């Protein structure tokens with residue numbers, strides 16, 4: 001039997017997974033999100049050993065490896081630790097441009113990420129200078145809060 | 158430790174933007190067969206197989222069920238890690254050191270043309286505090302880069318210099334996917350994707366698979382080829398998220414990994430003892446931050462090290478002579494490719510990018526979450 005000389009374009013068979021998850025938020029974060037929604041307050045948890053105020057709140061300190069108990073209100077002002085401004089669209093992310101920063105809120109020991117709004121992002125270098133590490137921001141709470149992290153965002157002071 | 162781990166051979170597939178000519182398992186077979194042929198051993202003589210794969214990228218749940226056969230593991234002991242590709246070499250090295258196995262095939266693959274990589278990388282983030290705030294690998298890498306304490310202009314120029322260096326190196330490497338040099342002007346003129354990362358700093362991905370055959374000291378010494386040893390290896394994971402005042406750019410996980418690898422290899426002054434390095438460079442900022450964390454440049458001097466040519470071919474410690482991921486962006490398998498290229502250097506088989514008589518080098522792999530998980534390998538040929 002002779003060799004088949006046809007050259008065929010490789011076939012592609014498509015597939016899709018559409019999987020829904022129901023993530024348990026846990027008692028610690030439930031309290032955080034409920035307080036955020038109902039009172040517009042941000043609270044972290046203090047480690048009994050290293051005294052770090054962990055934010056987002058954790059039921060344990062992963063360094064000291066002990067449970068945390070005490071709640072501590074933090075913010076609403078804080079300091080930028082790290083940031084970026086996104087200018088290109090990505091699958092599953094918002095329409096650009098938008099700014100995201102890790103902020104250590106006053107009274108907290110760890111930084112928490114959120115959007116930074118109310119800033120002109122049209123000139124990257126100019127906007128980046130405004131958002132530099134060390135700059136001061138405040139948490140701004142939206143009116144229609146749902147108990148999710150985007151119930152607030154940061155705004156430059 | 159009674160024995161050390163050596164590398165008996167290595168292999169990889171051809172790389173392309175899309176390898177539609179092969180199914181994923183055929184891609185795995187291509188790399189495994191190539192590595193076994195290079196090592197000069199038959200599948201029947203192979204002790205164990207260690208795979209690194211990511212189900213969510215492969216689009217198959219338990220992708221190792223599909224991959225074990227073509228990786229050479231039919232009726233053999235096999236195990237799979239879902240951490241970045243180079244972690245297969247860690248696990249394989251540990252299995253050799255256990256004394257249970259004389260040889261181990263470590264293999265990883267990246268066929269990301271089949272799946273939405275950016276979207277999948279967003280799944281790494283916790284669904285409560287991070288995912289609603291728009292994260293993926295590129296966004297996170299940009300955030301980490303923002304904490305590097307260097308003047309903005311110098312940082313941008315250093316990043317561009319790294320891209321230019323790696324692309325120039327890659328253009329000479331017959332194994333590289335992208336073999337086109339670029340210029341600093343072209344890099345710095347490209348638009349921001351996520352500040353400070355520009356579009357020309359994000360290399361186009363390619364499909365491919367990479368495999369190494371690791372072996373015990375005794376087995377390596379029976380080989381006809383001059384030996385190459387994994388003299389030390391270490392890995393480290395930093396915390397998820399940031400503590401105030403601990404800049405993410407410090408790469409605590411990489412420092413821990415390097416300290417472990419250097420201790421095992423007996424390296425006390427990496428800047429003078431590591432002659433060349435193959436470092437994760439998914440963005441040039443990843444490579445830049447690694448200079449200091451690996452001790453190749455002194456603290457705070459990483460950008461200068463790049464700008465003054467310390468990491469260039471002919472510099473004090475050439476980094477990514479192969480062209481790195483900037484030239485061969487095997488997203489999940491990038492770290493294993495770094496080991497393969499460092500191995501070829503020490504085996505005097507790196508071709509046009511070969512150094513003159515290298516004795517000791519380093520390879521580095523990083524998990525997709527850029528600041529968190531790192532693996533470091535110190536390779537030597539004496």
Ligand SMILES: [Zn+2]
Nearest residue numbers: 047050061064
């Ligand atoms: Zn603690």
